[in-house]
Amino acid sequence: LNAAGERVFDLTAQRGTSEFVPGVTTDTWGYNGSYLGPTLVAERGENVRINVANNLQEATSVHWHGMSLPAKMDGGPHQMVEPGAKWSPNFTIDQPAATLWYHPHPDGATEHQVEMGLAGLFLIQDDEEAALNLPRSYGVDDIPVVVQDRRFNAKGQFTSDVRGYIGPIGDQLLVNGTLAPYVDVTTEVVRLRLVNGSTARVYDFGLSDGRSFDLIGTDGGLLTEAASMDDIRLSPGERAEILVPLKPGETVKLQSTPPNLGTSAGAATRNAGDDTLDVLELRAADSLGSIGALSTTLANIEPLEKADASVDRSFTLNGYTINNRLMDMTRIDETVEAGATEVWTVDNAMPLPHNFHVHAVQFQVLRVGTKSPPAELSGWKDTIYLEPGVRYELIMQFSNYTDPNFPYMFHCHMLAHEDAGMMGQFVVV
Numbered sequence: 001l002n003a004a005g006e007r008v009f010d011l012t013a014q015r016g017t018s019e020f021v022p023g024v025t026t027d028t029w030g031y032n033g034s035y036l037g038p039t040l041v042a043e044r045g046e047n048v049r050i051n052v053a054n055n056l057q058e059a060t061s062v063h064w065h066g067m068s069l070p071a072k073m074d075g076g077p078h079q080m081v082e083p084g085a086k087w088s089p090n091f092t093i094d095q096p097a098a099t100l101w102y103h104p105h106p107d108g109a110t111e112h113q114v115e116m117g118l119a120g121l122f123l124i125q126d127d128e129e130a131a132l133n134l135p136r137s138y139g140v141d142d143i144p145v146v147v148q149d150r151r152f153n154a155k156g157q158f159t160s161d162v163r164g165y166i167g168p169i170g171d172q173l174l175v176n177g178t179l180a181p182y183v184d185v186t187t188e189v190v191r192l193r194l195v196n197g198s199t200a201r202v203y204d205f206g207l208s209d210g211r212s213f214d215l216i217g218t219d220g221g222l223l224t225e226a227a228s229m230d231d232i233r234l235s236p237g238e239r240a241e242i243l244v245p246l247k248p249g250e251t252v253k254l255q256s257t258p259p260n261l262g263t264s265a266g267a268a269t270r271n272a273g274d275d276t277l278d279v280l281e282l283r284a285a286d287s288l289g290s291i292g293a294l295s296t297t298l299a300n301i302e303p304l305e306k307a308d309a310s311v312d313r314s315f316t317l318n319g320y321t322i323n324n325r326l327m328d329m330t331r332i333d334e335t336v337e338a339g340a341t342e343v344w345t346v347d348n349a350m351p352l353p354h355n356f357h358v359h360a361v362q363f364q365v366l367r368v369g370t371k372s373p374p375a376e377l378s379g380w381k382d383t384i385y386l387e388p389g390v391r392y393e394l395i396m397q398f399s400n401y402t403d404p405n406f407p408y409m410f411h412c413h414m415l416a417h418e419d420a421g422m423m424g425q426f427v428v429v
């Protein structure tokens with residue numbers, strides 16, 4: 001804490017090298033290191049300040065994905081940090097315990113900076129989550145799993161040459177910056193915080209022997225209750241917290257199998273929906289610590305009511321446009337009233353994958369086509385996969401942080417699409 005009572009973090013974006021493959025040096029970027037960045041942890045109610053420095057040779061920004069905060073602090077394309085410059089946003093953590101993340105957001109150049117390694121986790125803790133019986137020893141029984149697909153060229157450098165419509169598709173996975181990772185598990189249940197940190201690829205995560213796991217949280221925090229599932233689809237930017245049961249001495253793998261993208265088979269193949277990849281090997285010790293009966297009733301989530309929504313907006317994703325417009329830094333697309341509850345209806349008009357992310361707010365999903373949302377869409381979300389031809393009805397309540405001059409973004413989180421202009425801007429006034 002500094003003299004102003006703020007919890008202070010320092011993040012320096014810098015260039016470096018990594019040795020993912022033994023003996024092979026890859027040029028990478030990271031925050032405070034050569035790949036990815038430190039996990040930032042703050043409590044609900046705390047004031048935080050992040051001292052961002054840019055030691056790259058190009059301008060960057062650092063966006064706090066999933067965070068409710070004033071638009072000037074959001075780190076979108078209007079908060080660029082030039083090479084050699086510094087930026088020190090501060091804000092109050094005012095939302096439930098959750099797995100958020102941070103990454104660059106320069107207009108038109110996000111994919112490359114994320115691919116080089118700029119990303120990190122921002123965990124929020126609160127008293128409600130702390131009072132539950134859940135694994136919460138970071139790195140022991142509560143393990144971040146940042147998943148990124150990459151491809152290496154003959155010189156050991158990242159290449160994004162193999163691209164589908166959604167962007168570059170890698171043939172190897174880095175998990176927290178490590179190829180072929182494993183973790184030694186010492187407790188009979190492990191909590192995995194799954195983060196799709198890829199630029200484009202959609203995953204369907206499950207366990208190698210098909211065992212089920214409990215989904216306990218999504219993008220913006222814990223669910224109301226744990227939901228037993230066999231697999232979970234996550235598109236770029238989405239997160240999920242799961243509990244995996246283990247038996248003494250066994251080894252089981254977290255894998256990604258071909259996701260159902262809701263597209264035709266050909267489109268799925270072109271968009272890398274057709275390979276199975278090992279994500280993380282869980283190696284259970286011969287004797288495992290018990291953590292007792294886990295909480296199954298988790299968070300109290302007040303459902304947002306359609307009757308309270310003052311505005312309905314619709315968004316159609318087509319080509320690289322949203323509502324037939326390409327991103328324009330000088331155009332405000334939507335103006336939202338402070339504190340308003342709004343329904344946003346989102347359609348993917350193409351037979352190909354897209355997703356949708358809204359800055360600075362967590363939404364609830366009212367309808368998926370004609371259906372109520374499945375468990376994985378039943379809690380707080382800030383990013384959602386859009387199956388072609390399915391209408392997603394989202395409801396959200398905006399904050400009271402007003403600023404007529406600085407907008408927040410909404411966009412497809414397939415970063416090639418975002419860079420190509422599939423993004424718009426809203427202000428809260």
Ligand code: C2O
Nearest residue numbers: 063065237357409
């Ligand atoms: Cu994670 Cu506007 O992004």
Ligand code: CU
Nearest residue numbers: 064065066359
């Ligand atoms: Cu965001």
Ligand code: CU
Nearest residue numbers: 354412414417
């Ligand atoms: Cu898209």
